Amino acid sequence: DTGVSQNPRHKITKRGQNVTFRCDPISEHNRLYWYRQTLGQGPEFLTYFQNEAQLEKSRLLSDRFSAERPKGSFSTLEIQRTEQGDSAMYLCASSTLGGWTGTEAFFGQGTRLTVV
Amino acid sequence: AQSVAQPEDQVNVAEGNPLTVKCTYSVSGNPYLFWYVQYPNRGLQFLLKYITGDNLVKGSYGFEAEFNKSQTSFHLKKPSALVSDSALYFCAWGGATNKLIFGTGTLLAVQP
Numbered sequence: 001d002t003g004v005s006q007n008p009r010h011k012i013t014k015r016g017q018n019v020t021f022r023c024d025p026i027s028e029h030n031r032l033y034w035y036r037q038t039l040g041q042g043p044e045f046l047t048y049f050q051n052e053a054q055l056e057k058s059r060l061l062s063d064r065f066s067a068e069r070p071k072g073s074f075s076t077l078e079i080q081r082t083e084q085g086d087s088a089m090y091l092c093a094s095s096t097l098g099g100w101t102g103t104e105a106f107f108g109q110g111t112r113l114t115v116v
Numbered sequence: 117a118q119s120v121a122q123p124e125d126q127v128n129v130a131e132g133n134p135l136t137v138k139c140t141y142s143v144s145g146n147p148y149l150f151w152y153v154q155y156p157n158r159g160l161q162f163l164l165k166y167i168t169g170d171n172l173v174k175g176s177y178g179f180e181a182e183f184n185k186s187q188t189s190f191h192l193k194k195p196s197a198l199v200s201d202s203a204l205y206f207c208a209w210g211g212a213t214n215k216l217i218f219g220t221g222t223l224l225a226v227q228p
Contacts, residue, residue: 042206042218095214105214107160
C-alpha cells in the first residue's frame with residue numbers, strides 16, 4: 001500500500017502524559033499536513049511542512065504541540081502534558097507541490113487519541 | 117476569513133433516487149473547492165475538485181459537483197444513490213498552500 005500511513009491507529013493515555021504520533025506520507029509528496037478532527041466537526045488544520053520546513057502553524061497548535069519532519073519524509077506530532085480536550089482524531093495528509101493548481105491531498109486513516 | 121458551510125447535518129435519500137449534498141463558500145481569491153468522503157474507521161477519500169474551467173466537475177464513484185459562482189455554491193450530486201454511498205461528506209476550500217478548510221460535514225444516509 002503506497003498511501004499515507006499513520007501510527008498508532010489508536011492511543012489511550014492518561015492526562016499529563018506525553019504522546020507521539022507518526023505519519024509516513026506518499027513518498028514523492030513534498031507537502032505534509034496535520035489536522036485534528038473532533039466528533040461532529042470537520043478536520044481543522046494544525047500545521048504543514050514543505051519538505052523539512054514547517055511553513056505554517058495554526059493558532060490551535062498550542063505550545064504543548066510540536067511537529068517535526070526532520071528529513072522531509074516522515075513526520076511526528078508530539079503532544080506534551082496531554083489534556084482531556086486533546087482527545088480527537090489526528091489526521092495526516094500529503095500532497096505534491098500544487099501551488100495554484102489546487103492539488104488534492106491524500107489522507108491517512110488517522111490516529112484516535114483518547115485522554116483519560 | 118475563508119469559510120465553507122454545509123447547511124445540512126444529514127441528508128436522507130432512497131436508493132436509486134438522485135442525491136444532492138449542499139456546500140456554500142465564502143472565500144477571497146480563487147475558489148479551489150474539493151469534496152471528500154469519510155467512511156467509518158477510514159480516512160478521508162478525495163472525490164473531486166474544482167479549480168477552473170467547466171462548472172460541472174465529474175469525480176469518483178459517479179459523483180459530480182456543480183460550481184456556481186453567483187450563488188457561491190459547490191453542491192455534490194449523483195443521479196442514482198447507492199446504499200454504499202452512505203458516509204460522511206465534507207466540502208473543503210484549498211488555498212495556494214493546499215491547506216484545506218473544511219465544512220462541518222453532511223451525513224448521507226441512503227435507505228434501501
